[in-house]
Amino acid sequence: MLEKLNQAMEYIEGRLGQRIEAAELARIAMTSEYHFRRMFSALAGMPLSEYVRRRRLTLAGAEVLHGERTLLEVAVRHGYSSGEAFARAFRAMHGVGPGEARRAGAVLRSQPRMSFRLVVEGSSSMEYRIVTKDEFRVVGRRARVPLVHEGANPAIAEFVRGIDKETVARIAALSDQQPEGIVQVSDNLAESRAEGTELDYYHAVVTGADAPDDLDVLVVAAGTWAVFENSGPFPEALQYLWRDVFTQWFPSSPYRSRPGPEILRVRVSEDGAQGDAELWIPVEPTTA
Structure with missing residues (x-):
């Protein structure tokens, strides 16, 4: 099960600039969408949608600071249909807007890429x-x-x-x-x-x-x-x-x-x- 979950995580990483369907992730993990969402929230400590949002904005933040692309280009690359929507999401995660971050060289937040592994402690049984x-x-x-x-x-x-x-x-x-x-x-x-x-x-x-x-x-x-x-x-x-x-x-x-x-x-x-x-x-x- 964990191997299949990690394959789904790889799929997320490869499609952060596109629409990600929970049903497709569940298919990769070979389980139901209901169970996939439940499992993901329990293992990751956050909803699937929140993880995807944070990962997108982490990569977008790095591109904003790098400065090669316009802010609108960065927004579109990471799945946002408008600069306004991107700016709101960017500020919600990083605490500053993308324009301000580029001008001031602000310190931004990062959501690390996740993978799952089973830790066997052996201290208790269920x-x-x-x-x-x-x-x-x-x-x-x-x-x-x-x-x-x-x-x-x-x-x-x-x-x-x-x-x-x-x-x-x-x-x-x-x-x-x-x-x-x-x-x-x-x-x-x-x-x-x-x-x-x-x-x-x-x-x-x-x-x-x-x-x-x-x-x-x-x-x-x-x-x-x-x-x-x-x-x-x-x-x-x-x-x-x-x-x-x-x-x-x-x-x-x-x-x-x-x-x-x-x-x-x-x-x-x-x-x-x-x-x-x-x-x-x-x-x-x-x-x-």
């Missing part, structure tokens, strides 16, 4: 199982919240505090299948998964039962799930679990992610310092 589920419902309370990569999510914490105990008890009573009990469900995330982008968060249960009219419902199609378990400091270890699934497990597994909600079942210690987690990720075989 426990997982593959589960096939029929269609089910996620039933509970829903809120639109920003994505937070590390530390507590204040918006989620405030939302959960606002659900009264009687409603929580009614929701919990609907649980009738794995994962059992109250779960945290993330759905409808932005493709980039960038910090601050929004998602649908459900404080809910997984059930086959009909839902009361006053509760929110998400119908989930039948499919295959990879289920991971870990324990550690709360919430950091649980958030790192998401990262490790995409940066360590997927590159060496015969599965790829598919569209669908991600389900997290957490049990926190009485002092709130430790947590046991069970993370359900929708997957499909890479040969599918």
Whole structure:
């Protein structure tokens, strides 16, 4: 998988002055476009579109300083249809406009070319199982919240505090299948998964039962799930679990992610310092 990802990175480098389609990169990597975007964001720490933009503007910055081409020629060479669009993008990355950079010999920012490699640390192992589920419902309370990569999510914490105990008890009573009990469900995330982008968060249960009219419902199609378990400091270890699934497990597994909600079942210690987690990720075989 990593070899194919690096072939896609080579393709990006060869077409920085042209339109780059994520679908073509996914074809080179021999995976789905959805999984390619997810994998890239997890491994690179930024969305695909942001990496391409930074690489273009890094090369454009060097040409601006070199001074052989006009600013419009540099803009067109790096995929910008107008000098104005190029100037805005250039300033957003480098902090100065291209004309100012050429006159003043400014210090510019650089995005290094990326390649991926697997680092085997051997200090921990990941426990997982593959589960096939029929269609089910996620039933509970829903809120639109920003994505937070590390530390507590204040918006989620405030939302959960606002659900009264009687409603929580009614929701919990609907649980009738794995994962059992109250779960945290993330759905409808932005493709980039960038910090601050929004998602649908459900404080809910997984059930086959009909839902009361006053509760929110998400119908989930039948499919295959990879289920991971870990324990550690709360919430950091649980958030790192998401990262490790995409940066360590997927590159060496015969599965790829598919569209669908991600389900997290957490049990926190009485002092709130430790947590046991069970993370359900929708997957499909890479040969599918």
